[in-house]
Amino acid sequence: MIKIKDLEKYYRTEEVQTVALNKLSFEVKEGEFVAVMGPSGCGKSTLLNIIGLLDDPDGGSFEFNGIEVSGYKERQRANLRKHNIGFVFQSFNLIDELTVFENVELPLIYTGVKPAERKRRVEEVLEKMQIMHRRNHFPQQLSGGQQQRVAVARAVVNDPKLILADEPTGNLDSSNGNEVMQLLTELNEQGTTIVMVTHSEHDAKYSHRVIRMLDGHKVTESLLV
């Protein structure tokens, strides 16, 4: 599903150039659950943003489902993204002005789903995430664990082929964290590919394969199952 070869990314400021990704190569097959680990600043979030088509690489190639997408224009990327990729962030990133229901509904709006169908699908996913009773609440009225469940609901409502999770438990206590990891595992078992960036060895254990990075390149890769 994801094929990355010699991927490069630099960040430049006026005086220095920092290498975020240094000739990084790896693949993720459909249905896999991959964890990316490494110390802060090793480039894992950058990698996730490039896979999520939020950011452009400076070199190398990136194939998504067999198609080279590294040269895609903004509009093409937005299109690919909204149909195929769901995001889960460490800081939840819910829109404060929208209710739980409306936040989850958002991706469906952008993919042009009709209102009645939207309602059905949002309710279904809220039910699944056991957050239906909070549907009319605003994000600030929820606990962290609940917010992350909403974020996961939003990520899966469009039935994406790929979920990208950026330290999904980083802002949660351990019991809420476990719940979220459980959710991701279930989604993976239902066929969704997951790439997760994490600091937590505990969380990484939920994955099939762990890629360890340092200074923008892969240092080890270990299969867990």
Next chain:
Amino acid sequence: MIRNYFKIAWRNLRKNKIYSFINIFGLAIGMAVTIIIGLWVHDELNYNHYFKNRDKIAQVFQTQTFNGNKGTGSAIPRPLEMAMREQHSDKFKHIVMSSWNQPSYLEYKDINISKNGNSMQEGAIDMLGLKILKGVKDGISDRYSIMLSASTAKALFGDEEPIGKIIKANSQYDLKVTAVYEDIPVNNSFSDLDFVKPWDLYANSMDWVKRSIDSWGNNSFQLFVQMNDDQTLDDLNKQIERIKLDAPGAEDTKQYNPVMFLHPMDDWHLRSEFKNGVKTGGRIEYVWLFGIIGLFVLLLACINFMNLSTARSEKRAKEVGIRKSVGSSREQLIRQFLGESLFVVVIAWVLAIIIVLASLDGFNKLASKAIEFPWTNPSFWLASIAFVIITAVLSGSYPALYLSSFNPVEVLKGTFKAGKLAHLPRKVLVVTQFTVSIALIIGTIIILKQIQHTKNRPIGYSKEGLIQIPVMSQDFLGKQDIMRNAFLSSGAAIAMSTSSSPTTNVWSNRSGFLWEGKPDGFQEDLAWVEVSPEYVSSLGLKVVEGRDFSREFPTDSNAVLLNKTAVKYMGLNDPVGKLIRSDDDGEDEPMKVIGVVEDVIMQSPYEPVKQTIFVFDRHGNASYYNLRLNPDRSVSQNLETIEQVFKEHFPNLPFSYQFVDEEYAQKFAAEERIASLASVFTVLAILISCLGLFGLASFVAEQRTKEIGVRKVLGADITNLWMLLSKDFLTLVAISLLIASPLAYFFMQNWITKFTYKTNISWWIFLMAGMGAILITMITVSFQSLKAATANPVKSLRTE
């Protein structure tokens, strides 16, 4: 999707109340000002639109040259009519002689009212397209007929049938009412045409009018024309320009090189100023000026919108990032933010309409207009829709483009910081706002100063407690001495004189005089006022040389007084005792100068006093009684008594009077209107700019909360912090002052040249405007700065 956008827009508005208030209220004021100015401009541009032939109607004007100075006016001589008919009747549908608009007493049974109207030739009705409500269209074909406006007919006859009734005009003629026409609405020439009398009656009633039939030198009438459809103004102007110059019998006037031309009706209201024989504009300049001010005020409000939206960008950055990550394209975000802008603009527009409705009455009073809200005018609503969309795009495009350009990775990671350059457009916008506001402040101060300067000018007589009673009807002939005695002995007046012009105007100008030492070829143009012997004393004029008129000297019937300007103008070294003769016939006895009086402002206070000759009134040509009220009694008591005395002698005539000081104040009405409008718009512009500044200051203070906390912990005191937060804004205002000052100077220098008697544009005006702007800025910004500076640093540090 759209519902989602509006939901967010609405919740955002509710969440940020101050921001929303500033945006919506500021924009609403800006729009209300623009709508009101738009209505005013529309009203001005639609002046005379009541007349369906307006594009073919014109008035004949002439430009004459006196001592090298060209003067243009609408007064023309009577023989011009015949010349036009003889030479050019095939080019005109109508050629219409007319008197000036004058008051007449109209009497029916026991009702006697004073109304204004013209005596006109028959074609007038068809030319003006008067809407006949009752009676016949050719209602002035008979010499003893009269046509009345609907309101005049109502005033005279109430519910009685007016057609066929006989009314008495000026206690002199019995006229039959032949027609009633619809009142002409206010924003039209002839809106005070309460009646139309036949020209024929006018031309044969008064001796001087009768005598003027072949006099090319007596410019005392008006001539209107309606061109044939196939004629153009330029062609006709070429054909008639020499008509007076080449006319047999007009030789005496050749020295003034009269050039005749047609002044089209479409230009009467807005383009009626002539300088040196050339049309230079007129009121149209104010239409432009206010149109531009209206757009500027709207621009200021839009700038607030842009600034506050982008200032809040960091708060909305996250939303942009999330939307992008869940699949929104940049176009969709642009559409969203433009939609939000449209939403706010629509709310503001509704509020603006409410503000307009609430303030239209006040505005009408201020601008002396009768503008109505155009509920049923589809163009207004279409224009409104266009206006709302344009405003939404204008104010929403920059935030939309800016916000949608955010990189989702940065904003979601929380590393997003608006770059240094992001603040630049905001600063440019603030400078634009304050440049406009400061320029308006300077402009308004200069207008007010010019008015004050002119008001402070010595007028040469004492206008307080002075009233004038118009006495232009035949009833008053020969009664002035009786009336003077009656008024004086009543105790209500301490002095009374008569004059052929009101104190606040000159109705007659004369030329064709000879005097000792008159330079060869000198073409004099003297203001001519015929007065009774008490004129100087009753008005309080100052005699600076020689003596006043006196009833003691029978020879004074040939005496004249000159004003100081006339002495200089005529080049008289020792004026008293000099003789002035008329150059056309030697039969009249020469007039003798017995004294010189101080200059008196009778005409425009903005212009130099005209050379004036005050002539002893031998013929009883009084148009006004001038009464000095008894200062020892109350004004109302005096007026009551004067009315009683008046009614004893003229029981059938309505008593009307004017306070001279009020009449004089009228001379400033146009400029004062401009000044009040400019003041109002300036205040609103400042208010809108300050609202924006207030909003910006609050965002900046919020943004720098952590910095303020750290600085406080490190020992900064409130003054340091206040300076820190305020100095950026003060710098911007200072830059605005530097840009606004030369701009305002340039435009106002230009404006002020139209006045001969003008104030100077002093440096302190700019200083004052600058200090005012800085003070307002400090007050506006300090509120937020102090709030941030006095906040508990522990709290502000916790925001991290």
